Amino acid sequence: MLALNILDYSPIDEGATAREALLQTTQLAQRAEALGYHRFWVAEHHQVFSVAGSTPEMLMMHLATSTKTIRIGSGGVMLPHYSPYKVAENFRMLEALHPNRIDLGIGRSRSYRIVNQALNESKGIKVSYEQQIQDLQKYFTDDKTTEHRFQELIATPITETAPELWLLGTGGESAEIAAANGMAFSYAHFAKPSIAGVEAIDSYRKQFQPSKLMDKPKVMVAVFAVVAETAEQAEEIAKAFDLWLLFIESATPPPYYPSIETAEKRGFSASEQEKVKNNRRRMIVGDAEYVKAEIEKIAARFKADEITIIPSISGADNRMKEIELLAKAFNL
Template identity: 50%
Template sequence: MVKLGILDYAQIDEGSSAQEALQHTIELAQLADNLGYERFWMAEHHNVPAFASSSPELIMMRLADATKRIRIGSGGVMIPHYSPYKVAENFRILEAFHPRRIDLGIGNTVGTAIVNRTLNENKKSKLNYEQSIVDLTKYLSDQVYESHRFSGITANPVISTVPQMWVLSTSVRSAKMAAKLGIGYTFGLFPLAGIDKLSIGMQAAQVYRKEFNPSSFMPEPKVSIASFVVVAETNEQAQKYAVALDLWLLGKDNFGHLKEFPSVKTARNYTFTEKEKDIIQANRTRMVVGDIESVAEQLKALITQFKADEVLLIPLMPGLEARKKAIELLAGGVT
């Protein structure tokens, strides 16, 4: 049976605040926990006014404390900005408090130019992406041998379990890396518009499974696919919600134009230009939209194409109640 997870952004809805958004995230994680979801992950975004998810690790500790069995993870830590050693320490502490419930999802998006400069202002250069992930596996499994450039160092606290590690990717190259290191592979259908990603993703999943090396992080290959999902009790209502996501995904001013995630009313009152309509049409390839019967059919087709073990659902929809209903519908309609 395919397992389901949620990727959350701690979005700040119209008329809400950052503090309320973070409380809403706790409610969603608890709901997903009660409904039997496998994972609940937090995204990492900087300098986006409508998202409160700037530090997934800190949110993760609060979510893990507030839930019982669901795995809590990062979707993901943008490792080019950080020391792999410090990331390892953070996740060892999370794993120490909540053994076998922590996921370390890793990405390589550096963000906008100003975000990149601010997070790296004293660095002369960045580590190679694969080297950073290799270092993480070494620190988390106490395998910093003499051949390593930092031999003799330990990521404390030393514990008996390791978090699951996942690479968030849109490429075959990252699939090969994940397979070599024995970690999970999540293919993002949502980051980019266009239809070529399906063929790339299926090739990546095939290569990953073929070349996978078992590890302490993952004994067998696991492929997850991630997509924006807009689902409601009726197709008409889902289409209304989707217009709000359409407006958001225009990403004006590097997602700084909208200070809150738009409501259906705001989206319907917005006058889209012809160019924006073209962007919206392309962006619809990033999402699955409809009532639960339609969405389940679309997701099952993707699961079959990718031979996916898991689906990471991203209900980026306006309003807490809409997101709650989506999580409820998906729990009963996809598996």
């Protein structure tokens, strides 16, 4: 059976505050748990003032405490900015308090130059991304036998269980790293919906090498979805999302998700309409039955074990309604 998950950015709606956005994320996670979703992940975004999700580990602790059974994860921690040892300690703390419920999704998204500078200005020699991943696995397995530059080092607290380790990516290189290191792989369809993704996942499954943390390949595909009671209502909501995507690519994006009313009043220029057309390839828009059918097609095409929905749309009520409609359509 196809598992359904949610990745939430903690959108700050027009006229709302970051605190309200984070409380809405909490309510969404609680509702997702009640509806039967498998995982609820939160993101790491820097210098994006329209979303409140900047430190997934801290938000995860709050969400895990606010729920009981749903898996809580990061989608993802941008590992090149951080010490794998500290990341391991953060996630072991989460796992110690909420065993068998924590996911560590990691990525290496290229942030704004000023963000990269601020997060890395005190660093000396950089360690490769793959080495960082291998470091994490050492710390999560308490491995002191394999040769390592910090061979005697153990990440605390020591736990009987470990977080699930997922690698996030948009192509072949990330898929190869995930396969070589025995990790689950999450493909960002919402960023790059191409045939190359299918090829990357096929290669991942063929090349997968079991690790101490995972014995067989596991694939997740993440999609932007806009769902409403009717296709017409979904299209109205999608126009506001279209505008947000244009905003975040602009030089001076506003610090909020534009409302449906704002998008309707503003409209789009000819050049913007072309960008909107391209961005629409990254999302599924429609009523629940249509979106369900499209999700099932994507799952079949990518041979996905799980699908992660990103309900990154304007209006907390709209986000809540979306996950309820999809849960009903999939009989969660």
